Amino acid sequence: MQYRRTFRASLFGSFGIPALFLTAMGLGLGGYVDRSADAVLQGVSYLQFLAPGLLASSVMQTGSFEATFPILGGLQWNKIFHAMVATPLRARDVAIGNILWIALRLTLVGSIFALVIVAFGASRSPLIVLAVPVAVLTGLAFATPIMAFTATQRTPDRFAALFRFGTTPLFLFSGTFFPIESLPSFLQPVAWLSPLWHGVAVCRALMLGTIGNEPVLAVIHIGILAAIATVGAVLAVRTIDGRLVKG
Amino acid sequence: MTALRITPMFAFGSRRALRMVERNLLVYKHQWLGLLSGFFEPFFYLLSIGFGLGRLVGDVAGPGGQTIPYALFVAPALLAASAMNGAVVESTFNFFFKLNYDKTFASILTTPMSPADISLGELAWALMRGAIYTVGFLGVMVVFGLVRSPLILLTVPGALLIGFAFATVGMAATSFMRTWQDFDLIQLVILPLFLFSGTFFPIDAMPEGVRLLIQLTPLYHGVDLLRTLSVGVVGPDTLVHVAYLTVMGLLGLAVVSRRLDKLLLK
Amino acid sequence: MDDAAPLILARHLTKRFGAFTAVDGVDFEVAPGEAFGFLGPNGAGKTSTMRMIGCTSPISDGELTILGMDPRRQGADIRARLGVVPQHDTLDNELTVRENLIIYGRYFGLPRAECQRRADELLEFVQLSDRGKDLVEPLSGGMKRRLTIARSLINEPDVMLLDEPTTGLDPQARHLVWDRLYRLKQRGVTLVLTTHYMDEAEQLCDRLVVMDKAKIVAEGSPRQLIERYSTKEVAEFRFPAGVQETLDGQFDGLGDRIERLPDRVLAYADDGEAVVIAARDRGLHPETVLVRRSTLEDVFLRLTGRSLIE
Numbered sequence: 001m002q003y004r005r006t007f008r009a010s011l012f013g014s015f016g017i018p019a020l021f022l023t024a025m026g027l028g029l030g031g032y033v034d035r036s037a038d039a040v041l042q043g044v045s046y047l048q049f050l051a052p053g054l055l056a057s058s059v060m061q062t063g064s065f066e067a068t069f070p071i072l073g074g075l076q077w078n079k080i081f082h083a084m085v086a087t088p089l090r091a092r093d094v095a096i097g098n099i100l101w102i103a104l105r106l107t108l109v110g111s112i113f114a115l116v117i118v119a120f121g122a123s124r125s126p127l128i129v130l131a132v133p134v135a136v137l138t139g140l141a142f143a144t145p146i147m148a149f150t151a152t153q154r155t156p157d158r159f160a161a162l163f164r165f166g167t168t169p170l171f172l173f174s175g176t177f178f179p180i181e182s183l184p185s186f187l188q189p190v191a192w193l194s195p196l197w198h199g200v201a202v203c204r205a206l207m208l209g210t211i212g213n214e215p216v217l218a219v220i221h222i223g224i225l226a227a228i229a230t231v232g233a234v235l236a237v238r239t240i241d242g243r244l245v246k247g
Numbered sequence: 248m249t250a251l252r253i254t255p256m257f258a259f260g261s262r263r264a265l266r267m268v269e270r271n272l273l274v275y276k277h278q279w280l281g282l283l284s285g286f287f288e289p290f291f292y293l294l295s296i297g298f299g300l301g302r303l304v305g306d307v308a309g310p311g312g313q314t315i316p317y318a319l320f321v322a323p324a325l326l327a328a329s330a331m332n333g334a335v336v337e338s339t340f341n342f343f344f345k346l347n348y349d350k351t352f353a354s355i356l357t358t359p360m361s362p363a364d365i366s367l368g369e370l371a372w373a374l375m376r377g378a379i380y381t382v383g384f385l386g387v388m389v390v391f392g393l394v395r396s397p398l399i400l401l402t403v404p405g406a407l408l409i410g411f412a413f414a415t416v417g418m419a420a421t422s423f424m425r426t427w428q429d430f431d432l433i434q435l436v437i438l439p440l441f442l443f444s445g446t447f448f449p450i451d452a453m454p455e456g457v458r459l460l461i462q463l464t465p466l467y468h469g470v471d472l473l474r475t476l477s478v479g480v481v482g483p484d485t486l487v488h489v490a491y492l493t494v495m496g497l498l499g500l501a502v503v504s505r506r507l508d509k510l511l512l513k
Numbered sequence: 514m515d516d517a518a519p520l521i522l523a524r525h526l527t528k529r530f531g532a533f534t535a536v537d538g539v540d541f542e543v544a545p546g547e548a549f550g551f552l553g554p555n556g557a558g559k560t561s562t563m564r565m566i567g568c569t570s571p572i573s574d575g576e577l578t579i580l581g582m583d584p585r586r587q588g589a590d591i592r593a594r595l596g597v598v599p600q601h602d603t604l605d606n607e608l609t610v611r612e613n614l615i616i617y618g619r620y621f622g623l624p625r626a627e628c629q630r631r632a633d634e635l636l637e638f639v640q641l642s643d644r645g646k647d648l649v650e651p652l653s654g655g656m657k658r659r660l661t662i663a664r665s666l667i668n669e670p671d672v673m674l675l676d677e678p679t680t681g682l683d684p685q686a687r688h689l690v691w692d693r694l695y696r697l698k699q700r701g702v703t704l705v706l707t708t709h710y711m712d713e714a715e716q717l718c719d720r721l722v723v724m725d726k727a728k729i730v731a732e733g734s735p736r737q738l739i740e741r742y743s744t745k746e747v748a749e750f751r752f753p754a755g756v757q758e759t760l761d762g763q764f765d766g767l768g769d770r771i772e773r774l775p776d777r778v779l780a781y782a783d784d785g786e787a788v789v790i791a792a793r794d795r796g797l798h799p800e801t802v803l804v805r806r807s808t809l810e811d812v813f814l815r816l817t818g819r820s821l822i823e
Binding site for chain 2: 016017021023024025028029032033036046160161164165168177178182183
Binding site for chain 3: 263266269270273274277278350351353354355356357358359360361
């Protein structure tokens with residue numbers, strides 16, 4: 001699994017993947033969307049619609065990944081974390097340290113993605129600067145509960161299912177590629193259950209410059225994300241503590 | 248260093264390879280949920296991109312110039328892309344990991360099984376798994392009314408051919424790999440193929456030069472092959488696609504069989 | 514095959530990894546039915562030698578014949594008649610205990626029904642019958658080792674290759690493994706094993722070679738080696754911290770040979786008790802004294818100037 005990490009660290013991964021996605025989906029496919037769907041997107045080009053969704057999603061995916069294999073690695077395979085708690089560090093310090101480290105990585109990933117978006121002229125508003133921390137918060141709302149889950153696992157067997165039935169469907173149905181208004185009407189309220197949708201909605205409002213239209217809604221979205229991230233962090237501290245103390 | 252095992256081409260037909268399939272069947276007896284879950288990913292993509300995003304895109308020009316709904320346009324492409332991805336992951340990362348690090352495979356090498364048996368067996372299993380997913384995906388297409396022609400049944404061997412072509416070339420590439428970092432190159436190739444092979448949008452809109460370049464790449468042929476079969480508009484192009492992928496697979500196989508000893512690092 | 518012909522014959526066998534020589538021109542032969550050991554510290558080249566015999570590592574130089582065949586050309590045929598117990602457990606964690614045995618038999622091309630029959634028999638032999646349906650992971654280290662041994666027997670091998678068969682096991686688990694290996698030996702299975710435990714070598718091996726720094730430095734039965742390179746008994750003296758350094762020359766002439774280790778002084782003699790008395794007469798006051806029989810550890814110390822386990 002090491003390859004995913006080195007891969008992520010490489011320049012291609014950081015700048016190339018966002019650029020490729022924006023070109024193919026935003027410009028290539030977007031050309032077809034713009035010709036036929038002006039009414040749905042209300043005058044926004046598909047590239048501009050898609051960019052905030054990809055920003056939030058890619059930070060979310062990085063957060064999910066960082067909370068699985070690397071954490072399990074530290075707990076199970078190389079036992080680095082066990083070595084840490086043999087020092088004056090406490091288990092909760094280990095947990096919080098990991099969350100902070102992930103937050104740092106997410107900030108890096110999000111910032112690079114934002115730079116690429118700006119280079120594509122895909123953001124309408126300078127408020128994209130604020131979209132990066134929102135994306136990071138979205139990533140943490142995934143990373144912390146997943147970390148809590150990881151600390152209860154001994155093998156990576158269940159991660160595949162987590163990605164397949166968790167992050168991948170959320171990535172596909174949280175308003176990243178198309179507005180949730182296009183979903184069947186009975187499904188639309190379900191989007192409220194998706195942390196990613198809250199993140200995408202705020203990032204999109206910030207980058208399209210429409211945040212002022214519904215400021216209360218934005219605050220609610222952010223509040224929900226913060227709540228999930230906090231509860232996840234509390235659970236993560238607890239499960240990691242349990243794991244390191246009991247062995 | 249001398250080659251440890253002289254494995255001529257015919258070893259590729261070794262019945263021992265089937266033992267790897269047998270092992271996987273045993274493994275999946277315990278993890279059938281994992282096998283089943285592999286089917287959902289292309290299905291989710293079809294729902295999201297094909298139908299969700301498809302509503303924004305509307306109709307696009309399909310094979311033979313006829314206008315088709317976007318879902319019908321993208322469904323066979325998703326099938327082709329997942330055949331490629333499955334084959335590449337199996338023949339590169341997994342293959343490298345198994346032969347060099349996985350202790351289970353190290354122990355299999357102490358039996359009469361050769362690296363060729365193991366790699367071919369794992370490949371056969373990957374292709375079988377892919378075929379199962381393809382059939383499942385076709386079922387979904389039927390349910391959603393995305394079937395225009397009985398020729399769609401030929402997408403099953405079509406997807407197998409794509410898997411075979413990418414898997415042998417992937418294995419050949421892996422025989423040149425030394426470290427995990429080398430695999431970055433594979434991502435560097437696969438992602439652009441995935442995004443630009445006419446998978447998500449027709450390549451007609453591209454500038455002439457780019458279009459010609461795309462027409463030289465393998466996934467384009469895979470995508471168009473499955474698309475023409477799904478829509479039922481076959482022609483000389485279809486044969487070109489089949490020929491391209493067959494030659495690619497055979498070339499990959501030829502390289503792999505010459506470099507088998509290199510697959511053993513120690 | 515002619516009984517007198519060696520099962521394994523190595524002449525100037527060499528293994529190089531780039532510039533590093535792991536096995537440096539060793540010669541040895543293993544006779545049918547024999548328990549043959551490679552004794553030496555970690556890094557002596559034992560595992561590399563074993564992997565060459567197991568036909569999973571190509572030889573760099575020299576000659577190697579196994580069961581009358583050439584590993585360069587007949588690797589698969591040779592492997593079909595070997596049972597390999599590697600140093601680290603390589604069980605298939607995705608399968609149950611019984612399935613591990615069955616699928617392994619299938620790798621050897623045995624019919625499925627035969628695999629099942631042998632699997633049940635072998636589980637009985639290694640006392641794991643009640644764990645057949647369990648996955649491998651929760652098994653203890655000793656159980657995994659026994660399962661690995663059972664697995665290596667599924668093809669009814671002519672030769673078993675055991676690399677550090679009991680390293681990492683607790684004493685009780687070790688004795689159980691030794692007991693099973695001893696029974697196999699009685700059935701006529703040829704055992705080739707590596708170890709850095711002298712007690713293991715003494716328990717199991719009819720004949721062994723001592724390896725150090727990629728070379729063979731001695732060869733014989735445990736008893737022969739002890740007779741040749743050591744005395745019948747050894748007197749061990751331990752002194753309070755700091756005292757031993759002040760005792761230069763005071764041991765001279767006590768016994769046939771003196772070894773000064775960092776933490777104790779060894780005096781080799783056929784009569785250890787006499788040495789202890791002589792030392793007391795010289796006014797030496799060790800903290801503890803122990804008289805014991807010579808072991809392969811002493812042979813190794815004599816041959817290399819170092820301990821087996823560092």
